[in-house]
Amino acid sequence: EAQVTQNPRYLITVTGKKLTVTCSQNMNHEYMSWYRQDPGLGLRQIYYSMNVEVTDKGDVPEGYKVSRKEKRNFPLILESPSPNQTSLYFCASSFYSGVKVGQFFGPGTRLTVL
Amino acid sequence: DQQVKQNSPSLSVQEGRISILNCDYTNSMFDYFLWYKKYPAEGPTFLISISSIKDKNEDGRFTVFLNKSAKHLSLHIVPSQPGDSAVYFCAAGLAGGTSYGKLTFGQGTILTVHP
Numbered sequence: 001e002a003q004v005t006q007n008p009r010y011l012i013t014v015t016g017k018k019l020t021v022t023c024s025q026n027m028n029h030e031y032m033s034w035y036r037q038d039p040g041l042g043l044r045q046i047y048y049s050m051n052v053e054v055t056d057k058g059d060v061p062e063g064y065k066v067s068r069k070e071k072r073n074f075p076l077i078l079e080s081p082s083p084n085q086t087s088l089y090f091c092a093s094s095f096y097s098g099v100k101v102g103q104f105f106g107p108g109t110r111l112t113v114l
Numbered sequence: 115d116q117q118v119k120q121n122s123p124s125l126s127v128q129e130g131r132i133s134i135l136n137c138d139y140t141n142s143m144f145d146y147f148l149w150y151k152k153y154p155a156e157g158p159t160f161l162i163s164i165s166s167i168k169d170k171n172e173d174g175r176f177t178v179f180l181n182k183s184a185k186h187l188s189l190h191i192v193p194s195q196p197g198d199s200a201v202y203f204c205a206a207g208l209a210g211g212t213s214y215g216k217l218t219f220g221q222g223t224i225l226t227v228h229p
Contacts, residue, residue, distance in 0.1 A: 042220055101148065
C-alpha cells in the first residue's frame, strides 16, 4: 500500500529537549516536505526536499532542521524545541510529471512543548 | 503576505446539490494548483490538481476550474454527499528547478453537507 508514515503520532516534551520526528514514504517520490498546521493559519511549509541531499527552506523554517540521506526518509529535527513549536506536523511526498502533480500526506504528529 | 486565500471559512450545502469552493491567489507565476480534503485527526488527502496551462480538470465528482486572468480557482463537487464534509485546502506551486516541492496553502474552508 502506497503511504507516508510518521512517528511518533503524539509527543509531549519540554523546552530545550532535542527531538526528531521521522517520515518515510514507499512511493519512490523525489519530493518530500514538512508542514505545520495551526488554527487560522492553514498549512505552512517548513522545509522541502527535491532529492537526496537537496533541501530548501519553506515559509517557516526557523527552529527546524531536516536531512535527506535516503530517498524514502525525511526526518524533522527540533534541536531546542520551544512552546511556539507546539503544533500539528505533517510530512508529505510529491510527484511532478509534466502537467500532472500530486502530493500525499502522512497522518500527522501532534507535538506539545511545555 | 498571504499569496493564496480562501475567503470563505465555511460552506453549508444540501446533499445532492453542488458545492463550490473558491480560492484566490496573488502570484501570477504559480504553475500548478492542488485541492485537498482533510478530516479531523487525519492528514490531508490529495483530490485533484490543475496545471496553469489548463482551465479545467475533471475527476469523477470533482472539477477544478482555473481563471488565470482573475487569479481564481474553484472546486466543484457534484453531487455533494455527507461524506464530503471536511476541511478543503487549495494550494499553489511553482514548477521547474528547485521550485518544485514548494507549495503555498490557503487557510481552508469547512464544508458541511447536510443529508
